[in-house]
Amino acid sequence: MTAVTVSRPLAPPPLPERCSGLRTAQLFQDAPLLLDCGQAVSDVRVAYHTYGTPSDHAVLVLHALTGTSAVHEWWPDFLGEDRPLDPGRDYIVCANVLGGCAGTTGPADLPRLNGEDVPLTLRDMARVGRALLEHLGVRRVSVIGASMGGMLAYAWLLECPDLVDRAVVIGAPTRHSPWAIGLNTAARSAIRAAPGGEGLKVARQIAMLSYRSPESFDRTQAGWGRCRPGAPDITTYLEHQGEKLAARFCERTYLALTGAMDRFQPTDAELRSIGVPVLAVGISSDVLYPPAEVRTGVGLLPRGRYLELESVHGHDAFLMDPQALPNWVTDFLRG
8 A cells, every 4th residue: 555645734833922822903993094095994903913011112013015913933033032023022013014914904805996996005004003003002112124014114204203213124115116116017917917816926926036136046946857847946936936825815915015015105305304213224135125225215314324234145135044134133123
C-alpha cells in the first residue's frame, strides 16, 4: 500500500503574551463619519489587536497594503521584549484599515456612489483610527508604518496633529509618484479585466516585481525547475504569490486601498506644517519608492530625519532583511 501524505494548512502562530487577540469595535453609532467624498457613513466596524497594558499613550502600528492588525504574524522582528514594539514597555495598537478585508468595514459594507464603490482616502482611514483611539482611551500616540502604512502615517500627521508626538515612516513617500500610480493602475486594470480572483493574482504578480529588486531575484529566483519541471523559478514564485493572495484577500479591497494611496497628494506647504519629529527610512534598492524620493519628501519636514537601509532585497527589505532597522526605530521611539 502506498502511503498518502495529506497536507494540512499551517496553524496560525500562537498569540504572544499581553496580546488582546482580535477584537472588534463598532464606531460612529451616535454621529456619522463624513468621508472626503462627501458620503456619510455610520456603524463602522473596526478590527484591531492590542499588545501590552492599556494606557493613555500608545504606539500605533499602521499596516501595509495587504496586511492585517495581527502584528505578531507579519512583523516578528519588531514585536517583543527589547524590540521597537515591546508590550512590557508600551501599549501597542494596530487596526485593520477602513476598506480592508480582515474584519474592518470594507467596500461591500459601504454605500455606493454613482454605481461604484465609494472612493476612500488615507485621511478617511486616519479619522476612523482616531475614533478607535478615543474608544480605547488613548490620547497620544507615536506612529510607525511601512509601505502603505508609512503613507498613512503622513495622513495621521496631517489629519490628527494634536494626537501624534512622533512618527516613523519606513519605505514610503510623502505622496504617490506617477510611477507608483502607474503600477497600481496596471494592477487595477488586471482585476477589472478578470474579476473573480484571476485578475487579483496578476495584480499581485505586478506588485511583487516592484517589491523586490533585480539583484534580489537574481539571488533567490534564478534557477529553473526547482518547483515545476521546465519552468523558471521566478515564474512559479510569482504564480505562488498570486495564488496565496487570492486565497485570503478581497479584490474590491485591493481596488479601494490602492486608489486611496494614489489619491494621497499633500502639498509641500502641508508637509512643512508637520511640527513633530519624523524618522523616514529609505531602502537602497527599493524600485517602488526609490530612496531619493523618500529622502526628498522627509526633507520638507521641519524636524524630519532620514536614514537608509542598505539591502539588495528592495522594498520588502523592511520585512525580510531589516538588519539595524529595529535598533534605529527603538532609539527614535524612545526619544
